[in-house]
Amino acid sequence: MIVGQVLTAGNADDAAQVGGLLEAVEGPLASFTADAAYDTVGVYEAAGARGARVIVPPVRTARTSRRRSRSPMRDRTINRVRRVGRRRWKKESGYNQQARVENAFFRYKSIIGDRLRARHPKAQEAEALIACNILNRMTDLGRPASYSIGS
Numbered sequence: 001m002i003v004g005q006v007l008t009a010g011n012a013d014d015a016a017q018v019g020g021l022l023e024a025v026e027g028p029l030a031s032f033t034a035d036a037a038y039d040t041v042g043v044y045e046a047a048g049a050r051g052a053r054v055i056v057p058p059v060r061t062a063r064t065s066r067r068r069s070r071s072p073m074r075d076r077t078i079n080r081v082r083r084v085g086r087r088r089w090k091k092e093s094g095y096n097q098q099a100r101v102e103n104a105f106f107r108y109k110s111i112i113g114d115r116l117r118a119r120h121p122k123a124q125e126a127e128a129l130i131a132c133n134i135l136n137r138m139t140d141l142g143r144p145a146s147y148s149i150g151s
Contacts (some may be wrong), residue, residue, distance in 0.1 A: 001139060002104060002132040007116075007124055014038070019046040031055055033098045044071040055093050057086060107135055 004024030006017050015038045022029065032047035033055040039062060047054045054073055064075040081089045090096065112131040118124045 001136050005128055005132050007121075007128055015040045015043050018043045022046055022050055022052075025050075031094070033095065033101065035098060039074070041071045041074065044074045048073055055095050055098070057081065057090065057095060104135065107138075108132075111135070111138075 004021040006020060008014070008017060018032075018034075018038065019042070022032070029047070029050040029052040031053040032043070032050075034043070036057045036059050038056045039059050043056065044054050048071075054077070056077070058074070058078045058081055062074075062078050064078050065071070069075050077089075077093075084092070108131060112134070116124045116127055118127045
């Protein structure tokens with residue numbers, strides 16, 4: 001389910017939008033899952049403030065904090081990835097759930113389109129909100145049952 005959305009310029013830092021998006025989520029938040037582009041201390045702080053477990057693979061060049069850690073949760077993730085490897089960490093952390101997010105973007109772009117049609121910023125916001133509501137409604141209705149008809 002899409003519970004929050006924000007439109008940004010093409011050159012905007014997506015990770016900087018996390019705080020505002022998390023505010024759109026009502027109630028407790030168990031975890032926050034995203035790709036390595038969201039491996040920032042700010043993301044860990046915003047999600048951690050909501051009590052959420054952060055499931056974000058560290059960038060390949062990630063280093064733990066040298067002095068007092070600004071993000072102990074991020075340091076633990078970096079250390080765990082070093083100990084068991086990226087592939088095993090993804091499996092044990094549940095990172096595979098991130099594929100659902102990617103699938104939601106795929107559905108959005110293939111069903112709704114990969115660009116906005118409206119020109120005015122307020123109309124673009126309304127267009128994106130309507131599109132997200134359409135996808136949520138489709139998800140509520142369920143996926144069709146598929147059967148193999150070959151041998």
